[in-house]
Each structure stands twice: as C-alpha cells, then as structure tokens.
Amino acid sequence: MNSSAAVPGFPGGTAVSGLRVYDWESNDGLCGGSPHLHTVSSEAYLVTNGTGQVHTxxxxGPAEHDLATGSLLWFSPGTVHRLVNTAELTLNVIMSNAGLPEAGDSVLTFPRHVLEDPNLYAQHAVLPPDADQSVITAAARRRRDLALEGYAELHQSVLRDGPEALAxxxxxxxxxxxxxxERWKEIWAANVRSQMAATEQALLELADGSAASMAGAAVARGRQRTGEGYGMCGRLTTWEDSRL
Structure with missing residues (x-):
C-alpha cells in the first residue's frame, strides 16, 4: 500500500545516542569523561553494560551516584555531571530538546579564566575536525583534563560557599x-514545539470525536551511522533521523 504520510519525528522532541564512557585515567585516579552541564536540556542515562558512577x-551540593546495568538516572539543566567508568560502562543517553545539545547546549567546567574568555574557551572546547584519530583522542583527553581542573575548583567552592558558587x-x-x-530558538521550534503543537491539535480533535490526527499513521527507522564520534564523556553511537 502506498502512503503519503510524513515520516514521524522521534518521540517527544527527544534524542537518543549510545555512549561508551572513556576509560582514560585522570590525575585523581578515576577513569571517565569531561564534567559539564547543559543550560536548557535535561539528560537521562540508561545503563546497558558495566559499572561506574555519575558525579553531580x-x-x-556534590553527590555520587552508582551506576550498573539497568540503572536509570536523569537530571535537569544546570546540573554539573561527570561520568566515571569503573568497568566497561556503556549507556543509552536520552536528551530533551533534540538538536540543541548538538548545537552547543553544553558548557565544560574549565577554570574560571577560560570561562570568562569566549575565544579561549572555544580553543579548548572544540576538537580538531578531519584529523587523525590519534590527534582527536589527544585533544579530547586534554579537554577532559582541563575540565577536571576547573571541576575540582568548582567542587571546593561549592563545599565552601554553598549554592551561590554553582549559581x-x-x-x-x-x-x-x-x-x-537565537539559533537554538529556531531548532527548538522545528524539533520540539512542532510536536507539542501536533499533540495539542490531536487532543482538540479527539475531544470533538475526530480521529483525523491518526490519519498520518506511519513508521520510521533510524539508520546507525558508521563509526563512533567523540563526545564529552565517551565515544558516541548515533542514528540518522533521530535528531542526533
């Protein structure tokens, strides 16, 4: 049967990716990724293999949350988080506001002098494009280590000064x-608000006894992209047509 139904968006304006948390050891003896926060997007971890922790x-205040296969944990925007890998920690990551994290909704916990200089921040935060894997890996490790330097400062400040240090x-x-x-507003409108508006319209139609909203019934499949990317906390697996 031929169908003219539009390809449905990924559910709820969210996005999904796979994550193998870095096993690189840092100066404090822990293995893992770069601590950071998201300014408007919530994030959830569903652990599929291994063990570890997320430090928030x-x-x-500061806290440490154990992770093991089957663990489900999520947090709101503004929460600083650091993934620690103790044994092959692998996650599915679900994020709100599909498209915004990919458009830059994250801030690494670099030392204050870096955070206060946008150009200096960008120099340390952006990985070199189209470089050899060894070059990208080295840059990602340097980025992680600099974020941990600032994270240690922030951690101590929060213990000393309380919530105002995080603020x-x-x-x-x-x-x-x-x-x-301004660019984020456009992405959000296309990926999230459009789904909210469609749900609102469907509720209005159903209240009137109409099934018109179901006339677009359709199925979509996301194709896994080849290779893994370098994320803040580990190696990323992403899918086409899932807003990542």
Whole structure:
C-alpha cells in the first residue's frame, strides 16, 4: 500500500545516542569523561553494560551516584555531571530538546579564566575536525583534563560557599551560550514545539470525536551511522533521523 504520510519525528522532541564512557585515567585516579552541564536540556542515562558512577553538582551540593546495568538516572539543566567508568560502562543517553545539545547546549567546567574568555574557551572546547584519530583522542583527553581542573575548583567552592558558587558558574555558562540562543530558538521550534503543537491539535480533535490526527499513521527507522564520534564523556553511537 502506498502512503503519503510524513515520516514521524522521534518521540517527544527527544534524542537518543549510545555512549561508551572513556576509560582514560585522570590525575585523581578515576577513569571517565569531561564534567559539564547543559543550560536548557535535561539528560537521562540508561545503563546497558558495566559499572561506574555519575558525579553531580546540583543546588543540593556534590553527590555520587552508582551506576550498573539497568540503572536509570536523569537530571535537569544546570546540573554539573561527570561520568566515571569503573568497568566497561556503556549507556543509552536520552536528551530533551533534540538538536540543541548538538548545537552547543553544553558548557565544560574549565577554570574560571577560560570561562570568562569566549575565544579561549572555544580553543579548548572544540576538537580538531578531519584529523587523525590519534590527534582527536589527544585533544579530547586534554579537554577532559582541563575540565577536571576547573571541576575540582568548582567542587571546593561549592563545599565552601554553598549554592551561590554553582549559581556563579551558571552565570558564566549563560554568558558563553548567549550568542547561540537565537539559533537554538529556531531548532527548538522545528524539533520540539512542532510536536507539542501536533499533540495539542490531536487532543482538540479527539475531544470533538475526530480521529483525523491518526490519519498520518506511519513508521520510521533510524539508520546507525558508521563509526563512533567523540563526545564529552565517551565515544558516541548515533542514528540518522533521530535528531542526533
């Protein structure tokens, strides 16, 4: 049967990726990724293999959360998070606001002097494009180590000064992402608000006894991209047509 139905968007304006958390050891003896936060997007971890922890700094202060196969944990924007890999930690990552994390909704916990200089921040945050794997790996490790340096400073500041120390980091993060926000609004409208509007319209139609909203019934399949990318916390597996 031929169908003219449009390809459905990925559910709920969310996005999904696979993550193999870095096993690189850092100066504090722990293996894992780069601590960072997202300014507007929530994030969830569903552990599919291995063990580890996610270290967070929220308005409740620093905390450590154990992860094992089957663990499900999520957190809101503004939560600093660091994944620690103790044994082959592998996750499925689900994020709100599909398209925004890929458009720059993340701020690494670099030292303050880096956060205060957008050009210097970009130099350390962006990995070299089209380089050999060894070059990209070395750059990703340097980025992780610099983020851990700032993370240690932030951690101590929060222990000493409480939530205001995290609020100050939030202000620095907001200043860094501000130039991107107009573009983010466009992405959000296309990927998230459009699905919200479609649901609202469907509810109105169903309340009137109409099944018109189901006339577009369709199925979509995401094709896994070849190779793995370098994320903040590990090697990423992504799929086409899933907003990642």
């Amino acid at each position: 700094i929220s308005m409740d 100050e980091f939030h202000r620095l993060a907001a200043a860094l992402v501000r130039p991107k926000v």
